[in-house]
Each structure stands twice: as C-alpha cells, then as structure tokens.
Amino acid sequence: MRDGGTSSTVRKRADARRNEQTLLDAAAAVFVARGVDAPVRAIAAAAGVGMGTIYRHFPTRADLVIGVYRHQIDALVSTAAHLLAESESPAAALAQWMDGFVDFLVTKHGLAGALRSEEASFDTLHAYFLDRLVPACASLLDAATAAGETRSDVDALTLMHAAGNLCIGVEGGGDAASDAHRMVGLLIAGMRLPAVG
Amino acid sequence: MRDGGTSSTVRKRADARRNEQTLLDAAAAVFVARGVDAPVRAIAAAAGVGMGTIYRHFPTRADLVIGVYRHQIDALVSTAAHLLAESESPAAALAQWMDGFVDFLVTKHGLAGALRSEEASFDTLHAYFLDRLVPACASLLDAATAAGETRSDVDALTLMHAAGNLCIGVEGGGDAASDAHRMVGLLIAGMRLPAVG
DNA sequence: TCACAAACGGAACATCGCTCCGTATAGTGA
DNA sequence: TCACTATACGGAGCGATGTTCCGTTTGTGA
Structure with missing residues (x-):
C-alpha cells in the first residue's frame, strides 16, 4: 500500500508535513492553470519552496500528479460498483463509467x-492508473460480457488505453x-x- | 503550394541541394531507429552536417518530418479514390482506408x-496532415453517409483525430x-x- | 581568376528535469 | 532553558534539448 502522506509509521517533522500539503495545493493550482506538464520550477515557486523540497516529497513529477488526483481516482473506482448495482444493464453501467473516466481526464490539462x-x-x-482503474473497468466489462451484451475479445486494459x-x-x-465523449x-x-x- | 525542394523557381547551390537530400535520407533512418522525436543533433550528426544547416533547410522539425513522409501521405490520399471505386460499399472503403491510415501511423515511431x-x-x-488527409477521408465518409451506411453526426476531422x-x-x-487496428x-x-x- | 552571395558549422543561449550538498531548524534529553 | 542531532530545506549546478546567431567557407557567374 502506498503511503498517502498521512501515515504514522514514521512521524515526520511538522514543517515537512506542512510543506507536503502546501505542495499538493500549489501543484493542484498550477496544474489547472498551466497543465500537468507545468515545469517543476513553477510548482516550487508557487509553493514558495526550493527544488530540493519538491523532490524529497515527490521523487518524480508523476508522484506529485498522483498525490493531487488520488482522491478523484479513488472516487472513480468506487462508482463502478454503484453503477453496476443501479444501472438497468451492465453495458449501460460500463458506458456511464467510461463517461466519468473521460470527464475526469478531459478536465485535467495534459x-x-x-x-x-x-x-x-x-x-x-x-502504473497507478492501471492498478486502480483497470480492475474497476474490468468488473463492469466482465459483467457486460457475461450478460452477452458486449463482445468478449476486448479486455479492460485495451479499452482503457483506447479511451x-x-x-x-x-x-x-x-x-x-464533447468529441471525446462521443468517440x-x-x-x-x-x-x-x-x-x- | 509548398516547395518540395525540387522546385526551380530559384536554383539553389549544388551543395545545398545535396545536403537537403542527405538530410532527408539521414532523418528517415534516424526516425526509424529512434523515433520522430529523435534529437535534432542526432539527425545532424547522422547527416554529417551542422545544426545550422538543418534549420536552414527545415525551419522546424515538423518540416523535416513532412519532407520525409510526404510521398507516403500523398499515396494514402490517392488510395481513397481507388478504394471507393473498387470496394463493395462506401463503408467498406472507409474501413479499409482507415486501416491504411493506422498502418502508416503505427509504423512511424512517435x-x-x-x-x-x-x-x-x-x-x-x-496542418499538412489535415490539409491532405481530411479531404480524402471526407470523400469516403460522405459517400458512406450518403449511402445510409453510417451515421452523419461525425465529421471527417473528428474521425481522423480519433483514429x-x-x-x-x-x-x-x-x-x-493490432489493438490500434481493432480499436x-x-x-x-x-x-x-x-x-x- | 576573382568577388560575393549563398551556405555551412557549431558555439552559445534558454529551458527543462533532476541531483547534490552546505545550511537551517524542529524535536529531544539534560 | 539549552545544546545537539537527525531531519528537512534551498538553490546552484549538471546534462540534455530546441533554437538562434554569426564568423567562416565555398559554389558560381562574370
């Protein structure tokens, strides 16, 4: 299990905990304004910290991105079960869930x-996206396939890649x-x- | 009309013409080996010329890419008419043409x-891709739509983007x-x- | 042969991701 | 309250990359 930053296995110094949150907030703001590809320097500047501080908390930019969007990804995972239970058919649930996935991606520059x-x-x-989202997608896709609603020769990973x-x-x-949704x-x-x- | 490098409006010096061809050949080889995103320096080195020479002949890397693949793109455009004439249905022609488009892209790293x-x-x-390929795609798509074989609410540009x-x-x-073809x-x-x- | 425009080469600049290490400080035991 | 040390910080610096600039070389027509 990945440490979300609030774990207590090793208590970090107070300034370190504060900076981690500051960085997440600043990164979120910069991602909105300049996209996920924004220079690391820009994020450091926005947070008012040095380069070293960013890289100690988030070894690569990918880790920072994960930190910022973790909650939304987890939320997406949890909707899969709800949709499957409440939709009229597994295929409809799959379509709805994919729409949510597209919504998520489309609102995050880059x-x-x-x-x-x-x-x-x-x-x-x-890896994080695949670990979390592919199983969720697979649960819906498997249900739709089992119900004979969709063809069985496309796996969840391929479908997610395509979407x-x-x-x-x-x-x-x-x-x-809107085009992305339609496609x-x-x-x-x-x-x-x-x-x- | 863009000057393909063999135009005679202004006769270029012999060494310049030679270098342009050398660059195209070297770029083609480097693109195969290291992808379209290969460093400009690598292409210059492979061609045995300096950085300045590359940028004089091809103001941006995009122009170099166009130069390398121009013939193949033109060939793709010309197949559209043939397919439409020879296929059993416009929709089948469209599907075949898109397959050719995918083949082209998939064999060019990056x-x-x-x-x-x-x-x-x-x-x-x-711009070059859109100028050349979208009309070709549109001719097939329009025919398929006119024949009532495909829905009419997706235009060629959107379809090409998606593909x-x-x-x-x-x-x-x-x-x-193979996944790309299937998708x-x-x-x-x-x-x-x-x-x- | 000669002069000059054309073309060349590559150093130099800006930007980026990432590392490294000297400095500052939070937390702790006396 | 006060040192002392592990922890964390800051930012200069490195290597890679796209692109520009300019001094030097070379083809070509007279």
Missing part, C-alpha cells in the same frame, strides 16, 4: 497525454471534450452485440 | 504523438499495433447504421 508519455518518470503514474488516448489533447469543456461512446457502441431474441 | 503535440513547431505538421489518437504510443507491428475498427463499427430493408 493528464491523458502524460499517461501515454514514454518518459520513464511517468511510469509510476501509468485514454481519445482524451489526449482535449482540454476544458469545449467541442473537443468513446462510439467505441463502446462498436463493442455491443445485438440482443439475441 | 508520429501519432507528434501530431497531437501542442508544441508550436508541430503546427506545420498538423490518430488511437495510434499514439504504438510502435512496430506487435500487439499494440479503430470498433470506432467505425460504432458509426454504422443498420441496413434498412
């Missing part, structure tokens, strides 16, 4: 792109965002099997 | 990613390439309308 970055430092981010890619370069809530919708529509009377 | 890059220097590349994005991060002919296939499947008796 996050979808960072997920696909080949930079080694983003491996952690990639993530379709969000690359989209920012804000404009036409591009992911088409993708899922393409997976549906005709109901067998 | 090209799909560069197309989505927000770097200003890639604008030229973006391009689905190829990001894919390299070589492995599983990822684009699903997208187009999602656009199909049921035949009306």
Whole structure:
C-alpha cells in the first residue's frame, strides 16, 4: 500500500508535513492553470519552496500528479460498483463509467497525454492508473460480457488505453471534450452485440 | 503550394541541394531507429552536417518530418479514390482506408504523438496532415453517409483525430499495433447504421 | 581568376528535469 | 532553558534539448 502522506509509521517533522500539503495545493493550482506538464520550477515557486523540497516529497513529477488526483481516482473506482448495482444493464453501467473516466481526464490539462508519455518518470503514474482503474473497468466489462451484451475479445486494459488516448489533447469543456465523449461512446457502441431474441 | 525542394523557381547551390537530400535520407533512418522525436543533433550528426544547416533547410522539425513522409501521405490520399471505386460499399472503403491510415501511423515511431503535440513547431505538421488527409477521408465518409451506411453526426476531422489518437504510443507491428487496428475498427463499427430493408 | 552571395558549422543561449550538498531548524534529553 | 542531532530545506549546478546567431567557407557567374 502506498503511503498517502498521512501515515504514522514514521512521524515526520511538522514543517515537512506542512510543506507536503502546501505542495499538493500549489501543484493542484498550477496544474489547472498551466497543465500537468507545468515545469517543476513553477510548482516550487508557487509553493514558495526550493527544488530540493519538491523532490524529497515527490521523487518524480508523476508522484506529485498522483498525490493531487488520488482522491478523484479513488472516487472513480468506487462508482463502478454503484453503477453496476443501479444501472438497468451492465453495458449501460460500463458506458456511464467510461463517461466519468473521460470527464475526469478531459478536465485535467495534459493528464491523458502524460499517461501515454514514454518518459520513464511517468511510469509510476501509468502504473497507478492501471492498478486502480483497470480492475474497476474490468468488473463492469466482465459483467457486460457475461450478460452477452458486449463482445468478449476486448479486455479492460485495451479499452482503457483506447479511451485514454481519445482524451489526449482535449482540454476544458469545449467541442473537443464533447468529441471525446462521443468517440468513446462510439467505441463502446462498436463493442455491443445485438440482443439475441 | 509548398516547395518540395525540387522546385526551380530559384536554383539553389549544388551543395545545398545535396545536403537537403542527405538530410532527408539521414532523418528517415534516424526516425526509424529512434523515433520522430529523435534529437535534432542526432539527425545532424547522422547527416554529417551542422545544426545550422538543418534549420536552414527545415525551419522546424515538423518540416523535416513532412519532407520525409510526404510521398507516403500523398499515396494514402490517392488510395481513397481507388478504394471507393473498387470496394463493395462506401463503408467498406472507409474501413479499409482507415486501416491504411493506422498502418502508416503505427509504423512511424512517435508520429501519432507528434501530431497531437501542442508544441508550436508541430503546427506545420498538423496542418499538412489535415490539409491532405481530411479531404480524402471526407470523400469516403460522405459517400458512406450518403449511402445510409453510417451515421452523419461525425465529421471527417473528428474521425481522423480519433483514429490518430488511437495510434499514439504504438510502435512496430506487435500487439499494440493490432489493438490500434481493432480499436479503430470498433470506432467505425460504432458509426454504422443498420441496413434498412 | 576573382568577388560575393549563398551556405555551412557549431558555439552559445534558454529551458527543462533532476541531483547534490552546505545550511537551517524542529524535536529531544539534560 | 539549552545544546545537539537527525531531519528537512534551498538553490546552484549538471546534462540534455530546441533554437538562434554569426564568423567562416565555398559554389558560381562574370
């Protein structure tokens, strides 16, 4: 289990705990203003700390990104079960959940792109997303497949990759965002099997 | 019309013409080996020329990329008409053409990613792709829509963007390439309308 | 042959991610 | 209250990269 920063295994110094929170807040603000790819220096400046401080708390920028969006990712994971229980069909639940995933990505400048970055430092981010979100997606996809609603030759990982890619370069809530939603919708529509009377 | 380098409006010096070709050849080789994002220095070194020479011939890296792939892009454009004439249906032609587009992107390390890059220097590349390929795609899509085979609420630009994005991060002919083909296939499947008796 | 425009090469500048180490300070036991 | 030490901080510095700039070299026409 990853240490979320509030763990008590080793109590950190008070200034360290304060700085970690300051950094998360500053990073969140900078990510909104300048995107997830904002220079580390800019985040350090916004938080009023030095470069060394950032890298001690968050060894790579990916760790900082995870720290900022952890709660939202976890929330996305937890909606999967609710949707499955409440939707009229597993396929509908899957479609709704993917829509939520797209919403999340589309409102974070550059996050979808960072997920696909080949930079080694983003491996952690990639891994975190996959660890958390793929199982959630798989639970919905498996249910839809078991119900005979969708084809079974596309796995959750591939589907998530595709949906993530379709969000690359989209920012804000404009036409591009609506296009991303529609394209992911088409993708899922393409997976549906005709109901067998 | 963009000057392809062989125009005769102003005859360039012999060494300049030679270097332009040397650069294109070297760039093609480096792109294969290290991807479209290879450092400019690496291309200059491979061509045995200085940095200044690269930038005089190709003001941005995008221009170099265009120079290297121009022929293949043009070929892709010209297949659209053939496919439309020879396929059994416009929708089938569209699907085949998109497959060719995916093939092209998937065999060029990082090209799909560069197309989505927000770097200003890639604008030229973006524009060239759109200028050439979107009309070709539109001709097929329009035909399919007119035949009542596909829905009419997705335009060629959006479709190309989506297909391009689905190829990001894919390299070589492995599983990822096959996934890209399948995902684009699903997208187009999602656009199909049921035949009306 | 000669002069000059054209073209070349690569040093230099700006920006970025990340590391390193000297300095400052929070927490603790006397 | 006061040292003392582990902890944390700050920012200069390194290596890599895209791009510009300018002194030097070279093709070419007269």
